[in-house]
Amino acid sequence: MAAASPPPRTPRVQVTRRLPAATEGRMATLFDTVFSPDDHALSRDELAAAMADCDVLVPAVTDVIDAELIAAAPDRLRLIANYGAGVNHIDLKAAHARRILVTNTPGVLTEDTADMVMALILAVPRRLAEGEKLVRSGEWKGWSPSGMLGHRIGGKALGIVGMGRIGQAVARRARAFGLSIHYHNRHRLPETVEAELGATWHADLDEMLGVIDLLTIHTPRNADSENLLNENRIARLRRHVYLINASRGGIVDEEALVDALERGRLAGAGLDVWAHEPAIDPRLLALPNVVMTPHMGSATLEGRVAMGEKVITNIRVWADGHRPPDQVLDGLR
Incomplete structure (x- = not known):
């Protein structure tokens, strides 16, 4: 398998859901970031389109990223920086096979x-x-x-x-x-x-x-x-x-x-x-x-901002050519 090319210094990042304003502001400053225009769960076609036009995808628990979607993604997609600790909505084996790194946000919630x-x-x-x-x-x-x-x-x-x-x-x-x-x-x-x-x-x-x-x-x-x-x-x-x-x-x-x-x-x-x-x-x-209650166990402003900081750190470390601190290995953290 050929060696992967170095990550772009300013990666194009697709975010699937609206994040806290402080997080979106920092991401806009640091990366070439495309944000969701509203806060709806992406359809399968919308998710495929987002994956086709980025170096880094920032999904949430509402985004089911299965083997078929990963197989269809272009080689450009190199990192899935999940906004959340759980990763059961991402096919980790398929991502590994495509040499796409997956990170999450453990500990902060x-x-x-x-x-x-x-x-x-x-x-x-x-x-x-x-x-x-x-x-x-x-x-x-x-x-x-x-x-x-x-x-x-x-x-x-x-x-x-x-x-x-x-x-x-x-x-x-x-x-x-x-x-x-x-x-x-x-x-x-x-x-x-x-x-x-x-x-x-x-x-x-x-x-x-x-x-x-x-x-x-x-x-x-x-x-x-x-x-x-x-x-x-x-x-x-x-x-x-x-x-x-x-x-x-x-x-x-x-x-x-x-x-x-x-x-x-x-x-x-x-x-x-x-x-x-x-x-x-x-x-x-x-x-x-x-x-x-409506899946609000981790719904504090402080927690959501801390999740965003984890995502940003994972992207920045990866873009610098290093292993992200929260890379998910073997399906579980």
Whole structure:
């Protein structure tokens, strides 16, 4: 295979979605940047056209970049600088085969996402969304000893699937609220980290599911995690369990989840992500014990600007002829 030519000093960069003004301003100054005229998810044809006219593509989670699109891209496209940490929407093997580097933005959204998860952990058992709707409806008749009774979380057991940066950040917050921490991970954490978090490792996910009171998901979506929480595993959860997912839609089997909630096999759920975003199963919309947010787990201005800085750094280092600091290898970071 012939050696690749050096990157252009001022690369042409195509950005698929609107970014914070500060980020767009810096990118416009540093690169030959083409921005999206509005903030809509690009169609497949629009995405192909963008890939055909740039050295660097800056996509977001809404852009599915599969093997066919990558194969059709001209040799000019050399870097996909993803605006986000997750890369399950990019065919990494196809990109590698075309010698297209892929980068992401790890680490900068950890605390924001953990805050949102903790908010859902509190909101679902305490029925915050139901209470807010009741007040707005004008039907609230005032305080009552038996009104809007929920459940306390202190003293309960929280199960965490995926104990990476975000999972550990959630564990720290949850421990402060009096929850005991259980986790399932491909690899056990060092004893010092377990001691800091008060965390108990379960090598067997199915075994952990039977001993917890709340469950939160923090694993990437890939071939191994697709429908990881399937019908059989959801059935292992006890009836009083609340399930939280602010990771990726598709990790939880939505059909099985809806069925369990409708039949009272689960106490409730807090969902920030969906299998077929932005479409949401209308049966979920009808359930009062499900708190739903529009994929906003990382939606802080500070986090979005930090993501932009990561993207800019990756492009600049690549344009200088060096390996970008956040290059994605082997499909996962």
